[in-house]
Amino acid sequence: MTESEAVDPQSLFLQFAPNLYFDEPKRSNDPWISKDTNTTSDQDQVWYTVAEQSVPTSIHPFWKTIKTWTNEPHLLIPPIEKAEIISNTMDEIIQRKLIPKRKTKDAPLMETIEYHFDGDDRGRVIYQPIVEPEKTLETMLPFYYPKVKAYSFVYDATSLPRRHYDDSHSNNSEEDYDHDHDNEEEEEEEKKGMLRLQIIPLPGDDQLTAMKDSKMQYALKTILHKLFKWCIQTRLGYKKRAQHDTLIPKETYVTMYQYLKAKYANDLVSNWTEKTDPQKYVFEDIGIASYLLCLWQQEDRKPTFIDLGCGNGLLTYLLTSEGYQGYGIDVAERKIWSKLRNGNHDQLRVEALYPAQAVYPGIDWLIGNHADELVPWIPLIAAKSGAQCKFMVIPCCFYGLDGTKRLVLNTNTTDEEEGGVGGGKYKAYTRYVKEIATQCGFQVEQDHLRIPSTKNIAIVGRKRRDEKVDMTTLRSIETKGSTFVPRKNDRDKELERRERKRSKIEKK
Numbered sequence: 458m459t460e461s462e463a464v465d466p467q468s469l470f471l472q473f474a475p476n477l478y479f480d481e482p483k484r485s486n487d488p489w490i491s492k493d494t495n496t497t498s499d500q501d502q503v504w505y506t507v508a509e510q511s512v513p514t515s516i517h518p519f520w521k522t523i524k525t526w527t528n529e530p531h532l533l534i535p536p537i538e539k540a541e542i543i544s545n546t547m548d549e550i551i552q553r554k555l556i557p558k559r560k561t562k563d564a565p566l567m568e569t570i571e572y573h574f575d576g577d578d579r580g581r582v583i584y585q586p587i588v589e590p591e592k593t594l595e596t597m598l599p600f601y602y603p604k605v606k607a608y609s610f611v612y613d614a615t616s617l618p619r620r621h622y623d624d625s626h627s628n629n630s631e632e633d634y635d636h637d638h639d640n641e642e643e644e645e646e647e648k649k650g651m652l653r654l655q656i657i658p659l660p661g662d663d664q665l666t667a668m669k670d671s672k673m674q675y676a677l678k679t680i681l682h683k684l685f686k687w688c689i690q691t692r693l694g695y696k697k698r699a700q701h702d703t704l705i706p707k708e709t710y711v712t713m714y715q716y717l718k719a720k721y722a723n724d725l726v727s728n729w730t731e732k733t734d735p736q737k738y739v740f741e742d743i744g745i746a747s748y749l750l751c752l753w754q755q756e757d758r759k760p761t762f763i764d765l766g767c768g769n770g771l772l773t774y775l776l777t778s779e780g781y782q783g784y785g786i787d788v789a790e791r792k793i794w795s796k797l798r799n800g801n802h803d804q805l806r807v808e809a810l811y812p813a814q815a816v817y818p819g820i821d822w823l824i825g826n827h828a829d830e831l832v833p834w835i836p837l838i839a840a841k842s843g844a845q846c847k848f849m850v851i852p853c854c855f856y857g858l859d860g861t862k863r864l865v866l867n868t869n870t871t872d873e874e875e876g877g878v879g880g881g882k883y884k885a886y887t888r889y890v891k892e893i894a895t896q897c898g899f900q901v902e903q904d905h906l907r908i909p910s911t912k913n914i915a916i917v918g919r920k921r922r923d924e925k926v927d928m929t930t931l932r933s934i935e936t937k938g939s940t941f942v943p944r945k946n947d948r949d950k951e952l953e954r955r956e957r958k959r960s961k962i963e964k965k
Contacts, residue, residue, distance in 0.1 A: 523572075566587075570584055741908045742769075759781055762776060784804050852890050860940070864889070
């Protein structure tokens with residue numbers, strides 16, 4: 458039995474109730490200070506504790522989390538895109554460059570990180586921004602960075618009682634942290650430590666006024682909470698189930714997303730005419746368009762596409778605006794189509810699709826972005842449309858080939874790509890769609906998209922298992938959807954409602 462099975466993880470996470478000292482920060486008596494803080498007086502080196510929280514782990518999850526955050530700071534501070542490691546001295550003093558996501562508004566920041574090891578019971582990491590020539594910290598710190606001269610995370614197990622405490626390890630070197638310990642699991646269950654968030658205030662801020670700012674307090678409490686959760690998750694052996702960036706590099710995607718966001722987002726949000734929330738749909742479709750464009754950059758030429766069940770038409774608009782030839786189809790027109798057609802009426806088309814009859818010879822890609830009842834059909838349509846035709850679908854609602862939601866899904870199937878057994882109805886539905894795509898002759902690929910939606914799995918068919926399409930298999934799949942009836946648009950539904958109402962009145 459693993460520890461995560463023996464211990465209720467929620468009971469550990471609920472222990473977060475930090476002591477906060479923002480109003481009266483506690484002067485620290487810890488002996489650790491920065492090896493080179495570039496200070497001009499002893500007062501400039503005084504550390505203050507602003508928050509602390511006990512954590513039910515040993516020091517090993519602390520160091521594992523800290524080292525992960527050194528290379529991936531966006532996990533701690535979301536406005537940061539990445540870090541460039543400039544130098545690393547014996548894995549003790551590291552210089553890195555923080556690259557912000559909003560490159561046109563925020564400047565990069567150079568930072569020094571110091572690891573201070575003190576055995577199995579105490580450790581500290583210090584973060585200090587590097588002041589550029591002829592600048593001051595007050596003027597150069599970006600909005601996402603704490604308004605302090607330096608800040609630090611401390612793990613201290615000596616200030617809490619433990620059932621097992623052996624000080625024979627107190628002089629362990631840093632190298633010990635890279636080795637496996639035979640008793641590590643038992644040690645994790647027994648040990649506790651105190652996490653402290655400490656700061657050196659900005660020069661001249663003797664009254665620690667920066668700590669009185671509510672936004673600063675919220676940000677500092679949030680990063681301490683993240684450290685607390687990550688330590689527990691590491692103790693429990695947490696593994697991320699959603700695998701992002703399996704088909705395209707993350708940096709490639711992020712660069713494309715930032716480009717499209719800067720080019721289109723403000724105008725689209727400001728001029729949104731639909732009743733839906735533009736903050737969700739605009740940025741979601743920019744994310745999907747970014748992913749497709751990165752995927753298509755791997756092609757020998759610019760592909761053509763059709764967006765089946767295109768909805769508001771935004772994805773089609775973004776792709777065509779970037780120079781790709783294609784169009785969208787949906788059962789009903791939307792208000793915003795007049796803006797998104799770019800003067801080309803055929804770019805967004807009203808059409809009731811009968812998928813068993815649909816075929817698009819010469820088209821390179823079929824897209825199903827949360828296309829409801831069309832999603833399970835799209836691999837089949839792509840297979841019939843020619844050897845050149847590929848597809849990407851993002852499943853949403855659980856429609857079967859018959860166009861209804863009466864589909865019976867197996868939620869207990871083991872799927873290593875989905876992170877083990879089960880995974881709920883959505884994972885079961887994606888397996889259903891992948892099985893259809895496999896039967897249609899595709900080598901199925903999958904990725905988790907970085908979009909603001911819980912329905913974020915992309916199923917991609919770019920390669921065929923066989924050169925020839927097995928038409929007998931395709932016909933047998935089509936038979937399962939022989940009762941499919943296209944969805945009625947809102948206008949037709951309203952007409953039917955009025956007709957029923959009129960009939961009732963006449964009967965009276």
